Amino acid sequence: MTLYRRMTVADLILASLISWVSLVLPAHATPLHGRTVGIQDGDTLTILVGRQTTKVRIAEIDAPEHRQAFGQRAKEALAYLCHGQSATFDISSKDGYGRTVSRVSCAGTDVSAYMVSNGMAWVYPRYARDPRLFELQDAARAQHRGLWADPNPIPPWDFRHTKK
Numbered sequence: 001m002t003l004y005r006r007m008t009v010a011d012l013i014l015a016s017l018i019s020w021v022s023l024v025l026p027a028h029a030t031p032l033h034g035r036t037v038g039i040q041d042g043d044t045l046t047i048l049v050g051r052q053t054t055k056v057r058i059a060e061i062d063a064p065e066h067r068q069a070f071g072q073r074a075k076e077a078l079a080y081l082c083h084g085q086s087a088t089f090d091i092s093s094k095d096g097y098g099r100t101v102s103r104v105s106c107a108g109t110d111v112s113a114y115m116v117s118n119g120m121a122w123v124y125p126r127y128a129r130d131p132r133l134f135e136l137q138d139a140a141r142a143q144h145r146g147l148w149a150d151p152n153p154i155p156p157w158d159f160r161h162t163k164k
Contacts, residue, residue, distance in 0.1 A: 031090050036082040036106060041066060042074025042121055044099065047087045056089055057099040060128045061112045062156045063121040069154075070147040074120040077146075081114055082106035119146020122155050 037053065038046030042063025046053050063074040082104075089102040104111040115121035117136040128134070141148045154162075 031088045033086065033088050036085050036087045039075055039079040039083055042071065042078050042115065045078060045082055045087075045104070047089065047104075054089075054091075055099045056104055057095050057097075057101045058111050058115070058121075059092070059101050059103045060124055060130060060133055061115055061121040062124040063115060064147060065156050065159055068156065068159050069150055070120065073146070074115070077115065077118060077120040078111070081109060081111065116140065117145075119144075119148045122147075124157070126157075 032047075032049050032054075034047040034049035034054070036045050037048045040046070040055070043058045043061055044055065045058070046055050063078070064071040066072070066075075085107040088105045089100070091100050091102065093101045095101050112121075112130070112133060113136055116123055116133050117140055119140040123133045123137045140146065147153045
């Protein structure tokens with residue numbers, strides 16, 4: 001029995017694909033740990049890892065804009081949970097503004113779940129992958145928590161569109 005065999009075209013394509021994927025995937029597959037040093041709004045924060053800061057857009061949610069109803073309260077809720085706290089995240093992708101997009105945990109609490117369950121952010125259906133977030137949003141809506149106390153809350157993606 002021979003231990004070696006000739007590579008087929010399929011083998012070459014697979015090897016090329018594996019090489020390409022390893023170049024495209026982010027360098028940090030393992031979680032990064034740091035301290036939250038800034039809160040920009042209800043879904044963006046700055047985390048200090050070592051001596052480098054990383055601006056992180058919290059994945060799967062969309063918080064109200066600054067000039068939108070509950071925008072300031074969403075920022076305050078994120079600050080309450082995260083500012084000065086230890087944070088864990090990974091570099092899963094970047095958005096159009098160069099921010100890292102990631103699920104974040106502050107002091108052991110899942111930030112996406114916290115913001116949605118307190119009515120401080122919508123689940124962003126275009127990017128959401130965690131079905132649990134939709135359940136948390138439904139519960140917040142049913143109990144009129146946070147932005148769900150508004151009789152006609154406007155999702156941030158619609159608010160941004162109307163402001164252009």
